[in-house]
Amino acid sequence: MKVVEDRVLADGKIGEGDVLKVDSFLNHQIDIGFLCEVGREFHRLFCNCGVNKILTIEASGIGIACMTAQFFNVPVVFAKKTKTVNIYGDVYTAKALSYTRDGYYDVTVAKEFITQSDNVLIIDDFLAKGNALRALISLIYGAGAKIAGVGIVIEKIYQGGGDYIKSLGIRLESLAKISSMDKTGGVCFAE
Amino acid sequence: MKVVEDRVLADGKIGEGDVLKVDSFLNHQIDIGFLCEVGREFHRLFCNCGVNKILTIEASGIGIACMTAQFFNVPVVFAKKTKTVNIYGDVYTAKALSYTRDGYYDVTVAKEFITQSDNVLIIDDFLAKGNALRALISLIYGAGAKIAGVGIVIEKIYQGGGDYIKSLGIRLESLAKISSMDKTGGVCFAE
Numbered sequence: 316m317k318v319v320e321d322r323v324l325a326d327g328k329i330g331e332g333d334v335l336k337v338d339s340f341l342n343h344q345i346d347i348g349f350l351c352e353v354g355r356e357f358h359r360l361f362c363n364c365g366v367n368k369i370l371t372i373e374a375s376g377i378g379i380a381c382m383t384a385q386f387f388n389v390p391v392v393f394a395k396k397t398k399t400v401n402i403y404g405d406v407y408t409a410k411a412l413s414y415t416r417d418g419y420y421d422v423t424v425a426k427e428f429i430t431q432s433d434n435v436l437i438i439d440d441f442l443a444k445g446n447a448l449r450a451l452i453s454l455i456y457g458a459g460a461k462i463a464g465v466g467i468v469i470e471k472i473y474q475g476g477g478d479y480i481k482s483l484g485i486r487l488e489s490l491a492k493i494s495s496m497d498k499t500g501g502v503c504f505a506e
Numbered sequence: 507m508k509v510v511e512d513r514v515l516a517d518g519k520i521g522e523g524d525v526l527k528v529d530s531f532l533n534h535q536i537d538i539g540f541l542c543e544v545g546r547e548f549h550r551l552f553c554n555c556g557v558n559k560i561l562t563i564e565a566s567g568i569g570i571a572c573m574t575a576q577f578f579n580v581p582v583v584f585a586k587k588t589k590t591v592n593i594y595g596d597v598y599t600a601k602a603l604s605y606t607r608d609g610y611y612d613v614t615v616a617k618e619f620i621t622q623s624d625n626v627l628i629i630d631d632f633l634a635k636g637n638a639l640r641a642l643i644s645l646i647y648g649a650g651a652k653i654a655g656v657g658i659v660i661e662k663i664y665q666g667g668g669d670y671i672k673s674l675g676i677r678l679e680s681l682a683k684i685s686s687m688d689k690t691g692g693v694c695f696a697e
Contacts, residue, residue, distance in 0.1 A: 338616065338619075343586070343619065345581060346581055347581060374564035377572075378582065381568075381569040381573060384536070385542065390538060391536040393569075395565070425529065428535045
């Protein structure tokens with residue numbers, strides 16, 4: 316999607332450790348008009364798939380999921396990264412390896428919000444190795460629900476997460492696909 | 507706001523430790539149509555205040571802030587509860603006492619996203635003792651920015667957070683004001 320690629324080129328910054336910093340418009344400060352365009356595009360891509368729920372993971376996926384959910388008129392569920400006293404009762408839990416923090420964390424969803432009758436669209440800001448996505452997929456399959464697809468704003472295709480998703484037979488749509496990235500050469504997109 | 511009060515009465519659950527569980531529509535699963543109405547109401551209340559930015563705190567404030575920001579057509583900034591490697595450079599930090607977790611946590615915003623020229627509307631899901639809000643207010647004043655007001659979906663008025671906000675001369679608008687709450691009597695609203 317040109318608007319995402321252009322925005323990454325204009326405002327993305329390459330940091331240490333292969334981190335693409337997009338916090339001026341996507342995951343710390345949020346450009347709401349930009350996010351609305353992103354949501355509209357995810358709807359265009361998945362509008363014929365029978366999506367009845369959108370699942371994301373806190374925190375930076377929430378805004379994107381909400382803006383997307385408006386077009387589908389379906390609820391959002393955001394998985395939590397720590398179990399707090401606000402979640403009672405039965406939960407699904409999966410472990411995820413953090414890309415930007417050290418070690419593993421628990422990804423948790425209350426069982427009542429993902430059920431066998433759900434056909435879930437997963438939405439997130441980034442896809443690199445796919446660690447968070449693996450956990451979300453495991454939660455959905457654990458609930459006996461279906462996965463309509465995965466919508467990602469920015470994928471780093473050279474890190475293998477996308478290949479893994481597709482190897483499961485899950486449809487993946489990434490709005491910007493980064494094929495390489497370094498401080499001297501900048502960001503290059505696939506296709 | 508009647509739609510918020512009605513929803514709390516219909517779907518809110520009172521848990522241990524004076525916790526009101528609204529995770530079926532507000533802070534785990536999100537009813538996007540409901541959130542859109544909430545955002546429209548915050549815009550109606552604050553549309554003449556010169557708001558140029560909306561500040562919230564991860565995670566459950568983000569969806570509400572995004573849905574509200576659409577009506578204002580201004581950016582959202584969400585404060586982070588832990589410092590990760592995705593935040594570089596200078597940040598404002600304030601300590602907040604957690605209501606639902608034990609102990610204090612750091613609330614952090616990159617300095618570039620809150621500046622002297624900002625007139626900030628703070629949005630959050632809950633106001634009880636106001637611990638998170640105190641930290642957000644301290645960050646904004648530390649940046650030399652102005653506060654246009656505070657918009658809260660559900661306030662527990664008997665816990666004192668609202669009195670504190672108003673004692674600072676900050677306008678507070680809470681869409682549902684809970685005056686008392688217990689498992690036998692249920693939820694009662696003020697006014």
